[in-house]
Amino acid sequence: MQDLLSVVTLGSIYLLFALGMSLTWGTIDILNFGHGAIFMFSSFTAYLVLQQTELGLPLIVLLGLVVGALMSLLIQVLAFEQIIKRAKDKRTAEMQILIGGIGVAIIPLAIAQHHTKSNPFGFSSSTFTVDTWTMGDLRITNIAALSIVVALVLWVAAAVWLRRSRQGLALRSIGVDAETAALMGIDRRKMALVTMAVSGGMAGLSGVLFTFGLGAITAESGDTLLVKAFACIILGGVGSMLGVAFGAFFLAAAETVVLTQTSGSWVEAVSFGLIFLVLLFRPSGVFGRADVRRT
């Protein structure tokens, strides 16, 4: 049971991180490879603030959210919008956005690496204390419980918003056919900015919770999660909210089982091998659709 709890906790972190990426990729066609840098830098900013003043969990979470959202907006306005304006076609724009995201991510990474000398950083000076709750043989920290709740609530909220709200419908229509959506009066730029802000906020939030949960992260931690989130989205199916959750918990389960039952050196090989096998039979992902691919 403890292992199952570990899977749920780890899966929640993957979900929280991947949810924002999935949202932008599945709707406004932006595969943001700067997502890992946003995740890290939000946490890094909170760390810097904590060096100057004591803060509790709510304010640190808020700080992570705001920094993440602002960074994401900046990337959208300064980089991705410029790429889209200048690209000769959609496919070129997608490729350039991918490369642009990698390029943009180097800046916050370099700042954090320079400041920390690549040493880990954490929130040990925060007033928030991570406590462990014991229920029989089961142990869970308050921050792990919070991460699970936040991930599930945000996932449900994002799925419901996309399916039920007018704005969600508008966003999905952009994902299906941006030009037709524009002809129907949908403001693509405004929707893209909102989506990027939400996505960045999620990255910032997950960065803060992840740092609290692990005690410390490094400037490079976001890169490791980026690859895993990418795998989660592909496995579940691009644009599918159900798919990204499936991918996150599937990957967490595969990693935990392999790590605890075999040698750790097989974790990536087995986990990603399983994903590859699934994709052989379901190329568009477990919950992805080959024709209309949005949510």
Add this chain to the structure above:
Amino acid sequence: MIWNARRGGRRKIAVAAIATGVLLSVAACGGSDAPASGEGLPDEIKLVSVNPTTGVVAFAGASANKGYELAVKEINESDLLGGSKIKLEFKDTKSEPQTAASALTSAITDRDVAAVFGSVSSTEAVAMSPLAQKRGMPIIYTQAGSDGVVVGDYTYRATPLMSSYYPIISRFIKEQGYKSVGVMYTSVTPTLQEIGQKTYPQLAKELGFEITKSIATSATTQDFAAPISQLLASKPDVVATLQVGASNPTVMTQLRQAGYQGKVLGNSGASAGNLKPAGKAGDGMVWPVDFNYQQNAESSQKFVAAYRAEYGEVPLNYAAEAYDAAYFLARSMAAADSTDREAIKDAMKEEAAKTFDGALGKDLKWENGTLQVPGVMVEYTTEGEKLLYEGAGE
């Protein structure tokens, strides 16, 4: 030892390919015109430190450069080189093997460069060593503990292999009366893997304790809750964790969250301030290391005082190793009375046959191109590192 976290077979092949490519390009450039042997030392001797000061192992590279800088300053102020002055240049590898190989290539083709201080990163060092050996460039590394670094008479490593001094932990295990150990090690790095897979089983055999569980973690493991849960379920008296630097605060935090309050047997990757983010949870980790600023040797304390005066802080092991590496090279150049690379190589061989007192301790000796030291045992507390004992202590 320093390793890049994302290392694997493909990366090694890539590194080998880079090294081979650069090697071929250097070979095509023709030989350098190094100063001839027997002409005496020039007024200015150019040395290059090819180390990462940005990127994932910047903390070690930057610290090593401070050690080189301090030693060069002292050497230039002394009469060791008969009035010749060392000019030390720094090249940042950005923690990238290809950049390291490229910087070394530039140094090799610069006829004024007498020798190079090689990278602390094993990944970078294995890309550099074949070049240095093939093209006859004397190179001294610190850290870089993997195979393929010391590959011939031009290559030296002024850091002992961890497996050579790690067994001093035996005394601690005996004193604490541990009868069982749970081991968790990273499979990313050959050195830590060796400690987990070979050194601990060997110690268990010698000291008669049981290894209740041995778990390997992967390169991308960031959450250790599941392996820790498995480890503690085997009910060991003490936990041993062998992780790269950045993972140590997480492991300590999650061990405490899982209810484990005892000591933790670690490795020197936890030093250099890496445990600080863990706060009080980091208290109680112990590890053997090749240097600690509190060690007693007179030569070590002389170095510590000079370092404090220069930088206003206590030195890390990376700086101490670099300091000794610089002096080793300076003594060799003085003995060669030349900056001819081959003459330096011959002099280094003779110098390596002698013992010396340095920052790392007293009566230090070289074995197969790698420095040997007895090591010290330290314990982490939030107030700072506490020196437990020096050497085997017996």
